[in-house]
Amino acid sequence: MDFLPDDAPDAQNPPSYTLVSKNETFRSMLESVLRASRLAIDIEADSLYHYFEKVCLIQISTDSETFILDPLALSEIGQLAPVMSNPEVEKVFHAASYDVFCLRRDYGFSFSNIFDTHVAAQLLGYEFLGLSALMERLLNVYHSKRRQRDDWSRRPLVPEQLEYAAMDTHHLLRLRDALEAELQEKGRLSWALEEFETAAAIERPEKEFDSEGFRRIKGSRDLEPRELVVLRALYLLRDTMARKLDVPPFKVLNNSVLIDLVKRPPGSPREMFNRPGISFRVARRFGGEILRAIADARQTDPSLLETPVRNNWKPPCRAARLRMEALRLWRQEKARLLNLHVGVVFPANVLENLAVSPPADIEEFAGLPGMRRWRVREFGEEILALLHSQESQAELPGA
Numbered sequence: 001m002d003f004l005p006d007d008a009p010d011a012q013n014p015p016s017y018t019l020v021s022k023n024e025t026f027r028s029m030l031e032s033v034l035r036a037s038r039l040a041i042d043i044e045a046d047s048l049y050h051y052f053e054k055v056c057l058i059q060i061s062t063d064s065e066t067f068i069l070d071p072l073a074l075s076e077i078g079q080l081a082p083v084m085s086n087p088e089v090e091k092v093f094h095a096a097s098y099d100v101f102c103l104r105r106d107y108g109f110s111f112s113n114i115f116d117t118h119v120a121a122q123l124l125g126y127e128f129l130g131l132s133a134l135m136e137r138l139l140n141v142y143h144s145k146r147r148q149r150d151d152w153s154r155r156p157l158v159p160e161q162l163e164y165a166a167m168d169t170h171h172l173l174r175l176r177d178a179l180e181a182e183l184q185e186k187g188r189l190s191w192a193l194e195e196f197e198t199a200a201a202i203e204r205p206e207k208e209f210d211s212e213g214f215r216r217i218k219g220s221r222d223l224e225p226r227e228l229v230v231l232r233a234l235y236l237l238r239d240t241m242a243r244k245l246d247v248p249p250f251k252v253l254n255n256s257v258l259i260d261l262v263k264r265p266p267g268s269p270r271e272m273f274n275r276p277g278i279s280f281r282v283a284r285r286f287g288g289e290i291l292r293a294i295a296d297a298r299q300t301d302p303s304l305l306e307t308p309v310r311n312n313w314k315p316p317c318r319a320a321r322l323r324m325e326a327l328r329l330w331r332q333e334k335a336r337l338l339n340l341h342v343g344v345v346f347p348a349n350v351l352e353n354l355a356v357s358p359p360a361d362i363e364e365f366a367g368l369p370g371m372r373r374w375r376v377r378e379f380g381e382e383i384l385a386l387l388h389s390q391e392s393q394a395e396l397p398g399a
Contacts, residue, residue, distance in 0.1 A: 014163035015170035021070040026079075029060075029067050033083060036062040038090040040172035043099050044152040044165060051242045051249070055106045056152035061169035068165050072155065077107055084109040092176045094118050094131045094168075096196075101204045111200040117172065119195050120179040123188050125339040135171055138178045143167045191374040198372070209239055219259045225302035230262045232305065233297035234290070241286050252282055265294045316356055323390045324355035330386055334379070346375065358387040 020029050033039065044057040058069040058077070071077050083089055084103070091111065093099050095118040103109045121129050128134070132143040147164040183189040214220060214228075214235035223231060235258060242249040253261075257277035269287035272278050316324065331351065335342040350370045359365040365384060366376045 015066055015166045017066040017068050017162065017166035017170070019068050019070070019162060021073040023074060023076050026069070026074050026076050029069075030079060032062060032065055033060060033067075033080070036089065038063070038092060038173060039083070040092045040169035040176070041099065042094065042165075042168040042172070043102055044150075045102055046151060046153040048149060048248065049151040049153060049251075051246050053102070054153070055102050057157075057165055058103075059165050059169040061172060063173055066166050066170045068162055070157075071106075072153070081107065081109050084111050087112040089113065090115055092117065092172050094134075094172060094175075096199050097202075097204070100199065100202075104203065105206060114196050114200045115176050115180075115192075116196055116199060117175050117179055119199070120176075120183060120192050122341070122344050123192050123195070124179065124182050124186065125341070125344075131168065131172075131175075134179075135175060139171055139174055141171050143171075191372075191378075194372055194374050211236065214258075217255045217258065219256075223259075223262065225305065226298065227262050229300050229302050229305050230265075230294055230297040231258060233293045233300075234258050234261055237286075237289060237293045241282070241289075245281075253278065261290070261294065265298075266291065319390075320356045323358060323387060324352065326386055326390050327351050327355055327383070330383070346379070354383065354387065358390075359384070 018025070018029065020026050040059075040061040042059045043055050044059075045053055046056050047053040055071050058071060060067045060069065069077070084091065090113050092115045094116070096114055096116040100109075100111055100114070104111075117131070117134065118129055121134055126134065126137075128137075130145075132145055135141045135143050144164065144167075147161055150161060152161075180189065180192075183192050214232045217231065217235070220228065220231055234253070238249050238253050238258065241252045245252065254277060257275075260275075260277070266272055266275060269283070269291060272283035272287040272290065273280065275283070327346075328351070331342050331346050334340075335345045338345065347370065350368065353368055353370075354365075359368065362376065362380050362384065365371070365380050366373070
């Protein structure tokens with residue numbers, strides 16, 4: 001249960017909002033949105049409850065109004081496309097990656113001119129990056145997390161859910177302004193702007209089902225080859241069942257249940273009903289299929305199980321290991337001086353590329369995959385000097 005602090009100004013006064021669930025209301029809202037120079041945007045989706053995820057709410061706030069759009073009731077959401085792509089209108093998100101991906105997937109939106117308060121807080125060195133934590137610290141606004149895991153596809157929505165959703169964007173523009181002021185003060189606004197530009201341009205592919213994912217299930221490496229064949233069969237069947245029920249696979253049978261079925265196969269469909277972790281619905285509808293999948297897999301030659309393709313990774317040479325250690329020490333000290341997480345200073349994969357294939361000059365440094373212009377400006381010459389120093393030491397007699 002959430003206990004509201006006495007000094008939380010918005011604890012007892014939820015924000016005012018307009019619920020937009022009819023096309024006529026949507027058109028009226030659109031007039032207000034089109035007049036705005038900046039918008040705070042958030043979404044609620046249903047990935048915890050459905051196999052086929054969808055956007056269930058879209059929250060939009062201007063500097064004076066907050067709207068909650070119900071995409072499940074509206075047919076004109078696509079009319080927001082020009083606003084999303086308009087470089088003259090700033091779109092403010094918190095942790096934009098997921099929201100941008102979902103809106104692009106469901107409505108084909110493209111984006112320009114975004115501001116991500118999560119990324120801004122990362123670049124400022126904040127330890128707690130959640131929206132609620134930042135609102136409370138910077139705005140003295142309390143935002144309950146009670147409704148985070150709700151099924152947003154269910155209708156009707158209750159007032160508490162709508163108030164929660166409204167809070168996600170109602171104060172977001174003020175939070176953005178507070179973070180921008182700090183970025184300017186620390187000389188890191190240009191860093192943030194480049195990260196925002198990159199986030200708006202990235203088109204993340206939709207995640208596809210991985211038929212080899214059974215190999216990553218905890219306990220799979222302890223199985224005999226014939227048992228691994230059974231696990232694979234159950235893993236594939238689980239995905240089929242999840243699609244039919246339109247629920248996430250873990251809500252059909254979680255991984256520990258799959259392993260248990262492999263090690264202790266049931267003798268009859270009736271046994272399914274008393275099996276821990278198997279719901280009545282799954283046992284009744286799919287008990288026979290589960291038994292057949294296990295029986296068929298136990299008759300399958302384990303040698304037919306494809307061996308996963310191994311990549312051509314080779315361990316780095318001694319010189320690369322020494323460069324990597326020097327770069328790690330440099331990054332650790334730089335993070336301490338800047339009060340940033342080490343991964344914000346330099347992502348590990350970029351650091352590894354530098355160690356394995358050190359660039360000859362600043363132009364080559366800037367062209368490395370994943371390199372940001374702000375890191376080139378801030379750290380390029382320093383890192384090149386460090387790498388050059390490592391090369392010189394490696395050439396010394398006895399090194």
